[in-house]
Amino acid sequence: MTATIDTGLFGPYGGRYVPEALIAALDELAKMHQELKNDRSFVAELSHLHKTYSGRPSILTEANRFADYCGGARILLKREDLNHTGSHKINNVLGQALMTKRMGKKRVIAETGAGQHGVASATAAALLGLECVVYMGEEDTKRQALNVARMRLLGATVVPVTAGSRTLKDAINEAMRDWVTNVETTHYILGTVAGPHPFPVMVRDFHRIIGDEARAQVLELTGALPTAVLACVGGGSNAIGIFYPFIDEKSVRLIGLEAGGDGLETGRHASAISGGRPGVLHGARSYMLQDEDGQTIESHSISAGLDYPGVGPEHAHLYDIGRAEYWPITDKEAMEAFSLLCRTEGIIPAIETAHALAGAIKLGKELGPNSTLLINLSGRGDKDVQTAAEYFGMA
Amino acid sequence: MQTSLERVLHQARGENRAALIGYIPAGFPTVEGCKRAIDVLIDSGFDAVEIGYPYSDPVMDGPIIQEAADQALRNGVKAKDVLGTLHHATERGAAAVVMTYWNPIEQFGVDKFAHAIAQAGGSGVITPDLSFEQAQPWNQSAARAGINTIYVVAPSTTDDRLRKVTGITSGFIYAASLMGVTGTRTSVSNSAQELVARIRQVSDLPVAVGLGVSTPEQAREVATYADGVIIGSALIKELLGKDLDKGLVGLEELALSLAAATRSANRESPGVSGAKEARGVK
Structure with missing residues (x-):
């Protein structure tokens, strides 16, 4: 690749x-x-x-109580939220x-x-x-x-x-x-x-350490490769970082979760792959949100980090060749998963990351107890406390 | 066959003067207002016009052109308006090209776009973000349609790359006067003249200088060493936030003084660059 x-x-x-x-x-x-x-x-x-500075390797946390809501699938969280500055x-x-x-x-x-x-x-x-x-x-x-x-x-x-x-x-x-x-x-x-x-190549190479570490950690813990690897995708850096060392492992499903905003059907979303088409934005060809003339369409997401009308070109390619899947997750689904992780595991995730958690809930229900889902917990939610408190009417 | 642009540049060389080229985005300040502005430029002595294709993410442009493009997009300007404006300019007998970021061409259809430019009487297209490595499909389509492919080079472009980029360019070479975005500047960077000299080493094509050329004094200075002087932001500034009729009066005044200044530049004898003929579409 x-x-x-x-x-x-x-x-x-x-x-x-x-x-x-x-x-x-x-x-x-x-x-x-x-x-x-x-x-x-x-x-x-x-x-x-x-x-000595950012705190690597980041740990792997098994989320047993959260797993109850994921069809009993085994849920493993790659804790990039624990890095210095709070994300990957x-x-x-x-x-x-x-x-x-x-x-x-x-x-x-x-x-x-x-x-x-x-x-x-x-x-x-x-x-x-x-x-x-x-x-x-x-x-x-x-x-x-x-x-x-x-x-x-x-x-x-x-x-x-x-x-x-x-x-x-x-x-x-x-x-x-x-x-x-x-x-x-x-x-x-x-x-x-x-x-x-x-x-795209350089930033991926600096992030593949996430996947390299996680691969070894999952193998050590479970003795096998995970059934699927999930990560949220805006531009796609945390996703490509954790996907990359698994690309040649054909048995492992790779799933990127895009920001579905109010839902693809409303047109108010940030799902470049699920809801866009190929074009050129910011110096590269990839999938993007655009009108018939090629003017970029504004994206919408509750998550500022995923609120981007484009996506990295390697994701576009992984999608086209069928190696990775990209699903849209609505604001509502993401916020439900956000709340669930807070209450079941004592971890407040970034709202970006909550899209990946929502994907795991869906996929876990589909695959059931014999599956292992590796999720990139790409960031912590301190920055989102205000937004979340308002969303849940706690402010 | 020569394009109108090539004929105009050839003629200017014959008269031992630089050609004056004006840029304005289609649909700015309105579709009809833009056509009137183009008329003013042509009547004031501009040799050619560049019609900008307003784009949502103009990374090469400074605040003035951003604002103009934004206004045009808010007015709902579409591809057909860009082509209609081009047609208007060429019907008036002007040599005209379109300047556009790449994505609108790709979405229109590469072959189809080249053909539509030719149909509207356009001489070519300036593609400021189409890198040499990605340029082949466009060059083929443009060649089939018989239009010029105008590429931009910058002070940071290496000699080796200058050779490559000028090798796929026709009409004229667009020399960016400085490292930066479009906009008015208080002076023209020294790097412009150096870049033009470096281009002369590798190409006989006419060289036009743009980016930050805004006053008659600057136009006169650039006209002493370049084959073309490109003015954009300064023209747009005359129309931004103004009543159209008043804006056009100011535009005419500036356009006339730019034309006079360009024609009054002291140039070396035609021996240096004028002896070499402007080349046709390859």
Whole structure:
């Protein structure tokens, strides 16, 4: 499933659809990614940070009480929520921030939706002494105010983006404009497996540690591979991270849970694969939400982190070849699963992650007690407490 | 066969002057208002017009063009309006091209789009986010339709890549004057002249400079070394947030002074670039 190194194509998806001004920087990045992948000192430095800073390996938790609501299927949670900064995002950010140092650049920029990637970027920048600017849709700065404060405490500049739908897609546009202008001094820490080559490949490689660890942990615990691996999909970084080491294991079902918002039939959703069609957005070809002219349609989701009209190109390819499935989960289903995990396991998940939990409830009921479901618990829900309290009428 | 654009650029070279090219998004400030603005540009002495295809995610554009495109999209501008505006310009006898991000072409149908441009009398398409690696299907369709494929190069483009990109370009080479997005600037970056000189080493095609060229003084300066001067944001600024009739008066004033400035530029003798002929569609 490895994309071609020079062009970054996954079947007909991926590639580079960007202003010529960025090509030289993307070439440099692609070359550096290839070199550093096998560079002992780089790998050791990153591994040291994983162990001593972000807290890897993340643990595997068996969710026995939650399993009662999943048709009795065995439920195993890969606890990325326990990483420093509270989600899987730190894996990629530490990798790219170390690369930034090696490129001799002193400034990083990032886009953020829910704020998790922005917080992770601000954290890594503080740790490594880099200037950090985070672009965030104005709409998202309101629904994720806690994360805005965290980023500012960490010394980052948060720029609210007021263009377009004022969410993640517009934050990416603004980050790209900054990057085109300041590419000589600045690295763009793209937070998901989308964007122009080499980002989809590079970000996946920094996140595959989730799947590598989980695979070994599940084998040790159960003596077998899981029946299915589930993860929520916005751009798709946590999903590709946990899927990747299982792609060649044909017996393992891979299921990505997209944000179904109010339901696909309402048109108010963020399910690029289940409810979109192929096109080009943010530098790569993939599935996306668009009108007949190719204008991007605004996405809708209760979860800021999944509120994105596109998806990473590798997911598009996995879907086309039938290797992975992508199901939409409505806001309502996600919030029910959110509440259930809180009350059965004492874990408050991110609302993004709750989409994967809702998928597990569905799949568990379908497969029954003889199945093992590995779920990427990609983030914790502290940032969502306000939204959830309002949703459940507790505020 | 030469496109109108190629003829116009060839003629300007013959007169030892730079061509003046104006950009305006279709549907801005309205579909009809845009056509009137195009008339003003043509009547004021612009040699060619670029009609922008308003797009929801314009990562190459600064605040002025973003706002104009946004307004056009809010007005409900569609592909047929872009083609209709192109047709209007070419019927008026102007050399005209469309400038668009890639996705609208892909969704329209690559072959179909090239054909529709030719049908509307358009000379070609500028594709600022279609990278060399992804360009082949478009180049084939454009060649079949007999239209120009205009690519953008930047100060960061390596010599090796300049050779590749200019090799698939026809009509003119769009030289981005600086590393950045569209918009008005107080001065034209030095990198523009350096880039044009580097392009001359690898290609005989006409070179037009765009991005941040906004005043008559800047146009005159660029016209001393480039084959074309591209003005976008400055023209749009005249119409943004203004009553159309008043806006068009301001636009005409600016357009006339840009045309006069471009024509008054002191150029080296035609020996340097003018001796080499503008090349036809390959």
